Amino acid sequence: MQMRKSLLLVALVLAGCSQLPAPEQVSPDKVRSPEPAAQQVQEEVVPDSDTTEAIATNFEQIFIDSDISFTGTLPCADCPGIQYHLNLYRDGRFEVRQQYLERGDINIIKGIWLLEKRNLHLVNQQHTLPAFYFSNNNQLAMLDLAGKPISSALNYQLKRETDFIKLDTRQPMLGLYFLNDNQATFTLCQSGESLPVANTQHHLPMMRHYQQDERFRNNAVIATLVGRKQDNAQGETQLLIEKFEQFWPNAVCPDPYAPGQIQGIVWRAEKLAGRYLPQQLNVRMIFDSQDRLYGFAGCNSFNGSYKHQANRLNVAGLASTQKYCSNSSDVEQQFTSSLQAADRAEVNGDKLQLFKDNNLLIEFKPALN
Structure with a gap:
């Protein structure tokens, strides 16, 4: 009897453990859709413009990919200032016009430019030119001899022109003029460069004056004029006279290494x-x-x-x-x-x-x- 009760108890325990709960019936309107995948965020693309390009390069390197002009007046130790007109060409060339105010000196210098990050170097074998720093795309700041920005109340800045401006290459010149069979040459005292003279309307008065004065014939004579250099169709550099001023008989080119005499110098x-x-x-x-x-x-x-x-x-x-x-x-x-x-x-x-x-x-x- 006792044995029968024990077997009955075990049977009831096993039956309780094997019984599974009935699955919950869920109505169709309660079925949840799967979670959607995270949406990708689309970046807004700003179109290129002068403003965005300036912002992009002002804090990085400067790129010169077009011909550009910079102008301004920089301080001068012994004159009111030096007017600069600097043209940078995208092919690596530069031209600069320096005009010393109240001194009458004008230099036209050509060469190549080198860009080291934001530092601009102007290279010419005969002339030493200052280096500049791109403060931004539209402004150059002159550097001192140590390559550092100049801290001064004076203006050492050149500003970029809105449009590219062709350089005015006219300048006063003093040199030796020589005429032979209507072919003239002009040798600049300052550089020693000898140039053929183009037979233009402004050259004719100079040519006639030379031919009519017996002192000048077959001699090189110091002359002063306003002219400019220009390459002809054959690629030869020649002198175009804009204005003839006068001849200076018995004058010579000044020798910077032998001062001391007053005669024969203009x-x-x-x-x-x-x-x-x-x-x-x-x-x-x-x-x-x-x-x-x-x-x-x-x-x-x-x-x-x-x-x-x-x-x-x-x-x-x-x-x-x-x-x-x-x-x-x-x-x-x-x-x-x-x-x-x-x-x-x-x-x-x-x-x-x-x-x-x-x-x-x-x-x-x-x-x-």
């Missing part, structure tokens, strides 16, 4: 009564070996006689043409009066200085152009 007046003369007047003169002097005072040509011995100077018999020029006549009168009043002339370094009672009246430098 002198350009730099300062009058301590102030720079306006560059556009281009006041020049020469003391020749025959005790004669002549020159151009900004409006009129003049000539006279002089005596120079042991630095003592005496100018006499000064005569000039009588044109009136509203922008130069006052300066011209002051210059000619000071020239006649001078009692002493000294060459100090590359400067010719005229004094009256130890007071400096006029300061000249050899005309190189």
Whole structure:
């Protein structure tokens, strides 16, 4: 009896363990759809524009992929400033025009540019030019000799022009002119470069003047003019004369390594009564070996006689043409009066200085152009 109860208890336990709950009946409207995959976020693409390109490059490297122009006036140690016009060409060339304000000096320099990240180097074998730093795409900052940005209240910036501007390559020139069978050459005193002269309308008056003066025939004569270099159809560089000024008989190219003489040099007046003369007047003169002097005072040509011995100077018999020029006549009168009043002339370094009672009246430098 006891055995039968035990078997019955075991049977009931096994039956309880083997019974599974009935599956839950879920209505169709309660069936949940599977979770959707995460959606991909589409980045908004901003189209290229001047603004986006500037932002992209202002903080990275600079790329010069078009011809561009920069202009501005940079400080100068001994003049009011240097006007710059710098053209960078996408093929790696550059051209720059430097104009020294109130000094009459204009340099046209060509070469290749090198870009080191944001530093711009202008390379020319004859001239040393400053390096610049791209502050941004539209501005160049001049660097010092150590290659560092210049910290100053003065403006050392060149700004990019909106449009590319062709360089003005005209400049005053001084050199040796020689004519043979209507073919002329001009050798620049400053560089020694010899150029064939194109037979243009502005060259004809110069050619006739040379042919009519017996002193000039078969001789190279110092001349001053305004001209520009240009390649012809054959690729030859020639000189195009824009304006002929005058010949300077018995003059020579100035020798920067042998200063000390006043004769035979075309002198350009730099300062009058301590102030720079306006560059556009281009006041020049020469003391020749025959005790004669002549020159151009900004409006009129003049000539006279002089005596120079042991630095003592005496100018006499000064005569000039009588044109009136509203922008130069006052300066011209002051210059000619000071020239006649001078009692002493000294060459100090590359400067010719005229004094009256130890007071400096006029300061000249050899005309190189």
